[in-house]
Amino acid sequence: MKTSSRFDDIAPYEFTESAIILAARLGLKPDQILKLDLNENLFGASPLALQALANLSCAHFYSDADCSELRNALSDFTGAPAETILIGNGADELIDLTANVMLDAGDSVIICPPAFSMYSVCTSLHQGRIIEVPRLSDFQLDMASISTVVEQEHPKMIYITSPNNPDGCLINPKDIDTLLNLPILVVLDEAYIEFSEGGGTFGQQNSRIREVIERKNLAVLRTFSKWAGLAGLRIGYGAFPDWLVPVLWKVKLPYNINAAAEAAALASLRDLDILAERISIIQNERKRMIDALARLPYILPYSSQANFLLCRIIGRSAADLFQILLKKGILIRYFGMPPLTEYIRISIGRPQDNDRLLQALEEEA
Numbered sequence: 630m631k632t633s634s635r636f637d638d639i640a641p642y643e644f645t646e647s648a649i650i651l652a653a654r655l656g657l658k659p660d661q662i663l664k665l666d667l668n669e670n671l672f673g674a675s676p677l678a679l680q681a682l683a684n685l686s687c688a689h690f691y692s693d694a695d696c697s698e699l700r701n702a703l704s705d706f707t708g709a710p711a712e713t714i715l716i717g718n719g720a721d722e723l724i725d726l727t728a729n730v731m732l733d734a735g736d737s738v739i740i741c742p743p744a745f746s747m748y749s750v751c752t753s754l755h756q757g758r759i760i761e762v763p764r765l766s767d768f769q770l771d772m773a774s775i776s777t778v779v780e781q782e783h784p785k786m787i788y789i790t791s792p793n794n795p796d797g798c799l800i801n802p803k804d805i806d807t808l809l810n811l812p813i814l815v816v817l818d819e820a821y822i823e824f825s826e827g828g829g830t831f832g833q834q835n836s837r838i839r840e841v842i843e844r845k846n847l848a849v850l851r852t853f854s855k856w857a858g859l860a861g862l863r864i865g866y867g868a869f870p871d872w873l874v875p876v877l878w879k880v881k882l883p884y885n886i887n888a889a890a891e892a893a894a895l896a897s898l899r900d901l902d903i904l905a906e907r908i909s910i911i912q913n914e915r916k917r918m919i920d921a922l923a924r925l926p927y928i929l930p931y932s933s934q935a936n937f938l939l940c941r942i943i944g945r946s947a948a949d950l951f952q953i954l955l956k957k958g959i960l961i962r963y964f965g966m967p968p969l970t971e972y973i974r975i976s977i978g979r980p981q982d983n984d985r986l987l988q989a990l991e992e993e994a
Contacts, residue, residue: 639753648960657958663985665976666962668794668821668937670858672907672979674893678859681896685889692888699891700866702898706831707851708839709868715877718885720820720852720865724788725751727816727848727867730876731785732757739778739787741770743795743969745818748788760784763968768796768931770804779811790818791835792825795962795974797933799825799835809844814873816848820865821935823856823908824915830905831856832934841868848873855936857897857904862890911936915977921987922975925994936977937962947971950993957989 648662655662664671674682693699696716704711717723724747732738734756740748741762752759760782762774770789778784787808791800808815819836822828828835838849852865864886869877897904918938922930929941942950951963951973962974977983 635756636754639750651955651960652958655956655958661958663959663978663982665978665982665986666960666974667860668855668935668974668976669860670855670907670911670936671976671982672858672910674858675897675900675904677896677900678857678893681892682889685892687888690888691884692886692891694883696886696891699886699895702895703866706898706901707833707836707868709849710842713841713868713871713874715867715869715874715881716886716891717865717867717881718890719854719863720818720850720867721747722885723850723865723867724748724816724818725754726877726880727786727814727873728752728755728757730873730880731814737782737784739775739784739813741775741787741789743768743793743964744788745790745794757785764793768793768798769801770808772804772807775808776811779813784813786814786816788816788818790820792821792933792935794821794935795937795964795969795972796931796939797821797935797937798931799934805837809847812846814846814848816850818850820850820852821855821937822851824911824936825934826912831901831908835934838868841870845870845872853894853897856908857894858907859890859893859897862887862893864890864894910980911977914980914983918975918977918983918987922990925990927994928990938975938977940973940975942971942973947973953993954986954989959986959989961986 648659648664652659652662700711700714703714728751732755735758737758737760738752739760739762741764749759760778762771765771817837822832822836825832825835841847841849848869850867854860919930922928927943927945931939954961
């Protein structure tokens with residue numbers, strides 16, 4: 630027997646080793662591994678979220694299929710109407726759902742690399758055609774090329790991220806306005822918006838999520854994985870235009886959110902003061918890390934509005950540096966492919982985590 634040939638050319642998502650497996654391979658204890666590779670929040674879940682998980686009493690029941698309580702709470706948090714909000718098993722599920730309902734075989738999608746790999750994976754899974762429009766040298770969007778592609782190729786969607794992963798830059802607001810004036814669905818991934826500055830608490834003024842109600846071609850994705858420290862529970866959400874929401878409800882699997890994730894997300898929204906305090910620490914640590922890394926002769930850190938830093942390695946091999954840190958129990962993100970062959974990405978941890986990384990990097994200077 631043979632599977633469908635349409636999956637033959639799809640590259641699987643690349644997973645990194647878990648801390649437990651990595652520790653065993655290196656002869657270390659799991660708590661000796663410092664994970665700075667996947668932009669997780671090393672502060673972990675908030676106290677109220679942990680309490681909600683410890684006191685979970687409804688695991689034997691299916692969760693609320695509509696997630697109505699969580700959607701109302703998110704409406705209060707974001708300013709987007711509850712009826713526009715859909716909850717997903719991570720934002721990944723919503724990326725996949727959007728591709729599923731929007732694409733017929735051969736429909737094209739614009740992706741602006743370097744970018745989150747799931748955009749390409751989901752487009753390919755749903756038989757879409759990927760049109761790559763690489764970002765400029767400063768990682769901003771190449772608006773002239775995007776406009777030309779839209780005019781000539783008539784794509785259905787464009788996936789963009791702000792702050793972008795892996796570089797952490799916010800997209801120029803004027804560029805987003807220009808995209809929204811094009812005949813294309815703009816799927817704006819704001820997974821890291823809460824870490825951005827100049828937009829008030831949780832970066833809310835930098836977000837476009839409140840505009841979904843008035844824009845017919847804007848969908849905004851968010852997640853609890855980063856700012857709320859719930860990556861392991863896989864819970865994200867998105868706000869979608871009114872014509873798209875009913876179709877997404879049709880396609881979404883029932884009970885896609887587990888009871889533990891829902892309880893932790895609701896509790897996180899009641900624990901905003903401590904989460905805001907942690908974000909402030911991460912923002913301050915981001916500044917400290919940029920200054921410290923810039924003093925090292927072989928590292929050029931890029932400015933970032935996310936909880937990570939992209940760094941170009943100068944005069945030595947990024948792959949070798951990755952292996953050196955790995956042997957010390959420090960895991961960072963090494964890309965190993967163009968255009969990021971000589972780049973690494975470092976998640977911003979707690980002050981003690983960042984100190985350990987800086988000491989290891991200084992030893993290699």
